[in-house]
Amino acid sequence: MPSVAIVGGGFGGVGAAALLARAGHDDVTLFERGERLGGVWHHNTYPGAACDIPSHLYEYSFAPNPGWSRRYAPQPEIQAYVEDVARRFGVRARTSTEVSSAVWDGGRWVLSTSAGPFTADVLITACGQLSIPQVPPLPGLDSFAGPAFHTARWRHDVPLAGRRVAVIGTGCSAVQVVPAIADEVAALDVYQRSPGWTIPKLDFPYPPRVRAWFARFPALQRLDRAGNWHFHEFFTHGMVRDNWRLALLRGAGQFNIRRGLKDPSLRRRVTPTDHVGCKRVMLTDDWYPALARPHVSLISSGVSAITPGGVVARDGVERPADVLVLATGFKSHEFVAPMEITGRDGRTLADAWDPVARAYLGVTVPSFPNLFLLYGPNTNGGTGSVISTIESSIAHVLAALRELERAGASTIEVRPEAADAFNASVRAALAGTVWHSGCTNWYVDADGNDPSNWPWTWTEYRRRTAELAPDAYTLSG
Numbered sequence: 001m002p003s004v005a006i007v008g009g010g011f012g013g014v015g016a017a018a019l020l021a022r023a024g025h026d027d028v029t030l031f032e033r034g035e036r037l038g039g040v041w042h043h044n045t046y047p048g049a050a051c052d053i054p055s056h057l058y059e060y061s062f063a064p065n066p067g068w069s070r071r072y073a074p075q076p077e078i079q080a081y082v083e084d085v086a087r088r089f090g091v092r093a094r095t096s097t098e099v100s101s102a103v104w105d106g107g108r109w110v111l112s113t114s115a116g117p118f119t120a121d122v123l124i125t126a127c128g129q130l131s132i133p134q135v136p137p138l139p140g141l142d143s144f145a146g147p148a149f150h151t152a153r154w155r156h157d158v159p160l161a162g163r164r165v166a167v168i169g170t171g172c173s174a175v176q177v178v179p180a181i182a183d184e185v186a187a188l189d190v191y192q193r194s195p196g197w198t199i200p201k202l203d204f205p206y207p208p209r210v211r212a213w214f215a216r217f218p219a220l221q222r223l224d225r226a227g228n229w230h231f232h233e234f235f236t237h238g239m240v241r242d243n244w245r246l247a248l249l250r251g252a253g254q255f256n257i258r259r260g261l262k263d264p265s266l267r268r269r270v271t272p273t274d275h276v277g278c279k280r281v282m283l284t285d286d287w288y289p290a291l292a293r294p295h296v297s298l299i300s301s302g303v304s305a306i307t308p309g310g311v312v313a314r315d316g317v318e319r320p321a322d323v324l325v326l327a328t329g330f331k332s333h334e335f336v337a338p339m340e341i342t343g344r345d346g347r348t349l350a351d352a353w354d355p356v357a358r359a360y361l362g363v364t365v366p367s368f369p370n371l372f373l374l375y376g377p378n379t380n381g382g383t384g385s386v387i388s389t390i391e392s393s394i395a396h397v398l399a400a401l402r403e404l405e406r407a408g409a410s411t412i413e414v415r416p417e418a419a420d421a422f423n424a425s426v427r428a429a430l431a432g433t434v435w436h437s438g439c440t441n442w443y444v445d446a447d448g449n450d451p452s453n454w455p456w457t458w459t460e461y462r463r464r465t466a467e468l469a470p471d472a473y474t475l476s477g
Contacts, residue, residue, distance in 0.1 A: 001024065001027065004020060004121070005124070007030075007125050009042075009095065011039060013032065014030070017030050017093075018089035023401075031111075034095060037079075040152075050070075051072050051073050052282065053072075055070065056224045058078070066215040071206065097114050100340070104370075107411075108120065125335070127339065129335065129452070130329075133329075133331075134332075144321075165181065165323045165324075166310070167325045168303055169326065173327045182296055190299065191311065196281070197279070198257075203285060235248075240429070249281060256284075260287070270300075274437070275437045277382050279441045309321070332380075335376055353451075358426075360422050361422065374390055374393050381454050382435065399466070403468055403475065436450065
């Protein structure tokens with residue numbers, strides 16, 4: 001069997017290594033630049049960090065965990081789960097090791113790592129979309145006199161008690177951070193560029209007896225997982241085709257605002273004008289009550305500049321701040337950055353992806369033999385569990401490796417015509433989705449390109465990745 005190198009130690013990398021081991025591959029090495037496995041769940045340790053997908057769906061189907069403490073698992077439990085799966089499946093991981101480049105030398109992949117060179121027959125990248133923090137080019141940001149940090153690089157050494165804190169951003173991390181720190185700080189200013197839709201999270205702890213039931217009767221957990229899958233798939237249909245379904249989410253969002261806020265002015269400022277689903281829908285029960293606190297202010301005019309002592313909003317008012325928190329998201333279109341990948345004929349992946357990243361089923365790219373991407377281009381969605389998507393991508397990798405073995409070949413590469421036809425169908429289908437209904441979101445770039453989203457249902461993605469389509473790939477060697 002071929003040797004395999006995996007770059008990235010989050011859900012994608014660990015899941016791939018585990019399933020490869022289960023399939024009999026014994027020469028698999030995983031590289032993770034962090035000191036621990038977990039990926040995004042290792043780096044994002046901000047107060048309130050938790051999943052917004054139900055725990056029983058946000059886990060590997062082959063490694064159910066009946067011991068989740070809550071319906072929506074908190075960050076420490078998720079990281080511990082990833083590490084536990086790695087131990088149970090014997091994943092060989094080289095942590096604190098960064099891969100800076102990978103070059104196809106005509107027969108193998110040659111990796112440059114911080115621990116020295118490494119070669120492998122097959123390369124799998126599992127770098128994730130949400131791994132590189134996005135720091136906006138705010139005038140004066142470097143001049144801020146106090147601590148300033150991104151939520152993904154939380155400074156636990158910075159005390160917040162009794163201090164005035166400014167949070168820039170009102171996306172997924174902000175709706176978790178703000179309620180978590182509101183009781184601790186003296187004053188909290190939240191800077192909003194544009195509001196996003198939220199729906200009730202309805203989170204609750206699992207009592208010990210319920211966890212015992214899940215452990216004793218695994219079918220109960222599988223039933224809960226299936227119910228959550230179909231719930232999310234129902235609304236996936238709404239985002240990609242049957243938009244009438246989104247009216248249900250809009251009603252839930254309006255209810256969430258009404259129950260959390262009594263002030264009519266504040267209600268107006270947090271109510272989006274775009275279609276529900278155009279931006280990622282957020283789940284929260286405590287975001288709006290936190291904004292209603294007397295010492296919390298929502299500044300809905302956005303940010304104009306940063307000064308040494310505070311933040312200047314677009315309304316021209318400078319508000320003092322002791323600590324600056326950037327809840328400004330990630331560089332979501334840089335799927336393998338900062339690693340540089342060079343395929344056949346010296347062509348880099350960056351060249352192949354100019355002007356927009358694209359991959360066949362989000363997994364393979366012409367001119368890059370034996371290279372597989374996990375959570376690659378167009379494998380995101382407005383709803384559903386990325387873990388399920390990653391498992392489908394891994395299934396495609398395993399199908400490709402089985403075909404290599406069956407044919408007695410050493411390399412496999414997607415045909416350019418298959419990749420082009422797939423890409424054309426994706427672009428055509430995306431045009432009719434809610435993500436292209438006119439709002440500004442992190443899925444679509446400034447030129448209208450969408451390298452992020454899958455424009456069909458996840459049932460369809462699972463079906464199409466399960467096996468190799470006839471004539472989609474070329475085998476050689």
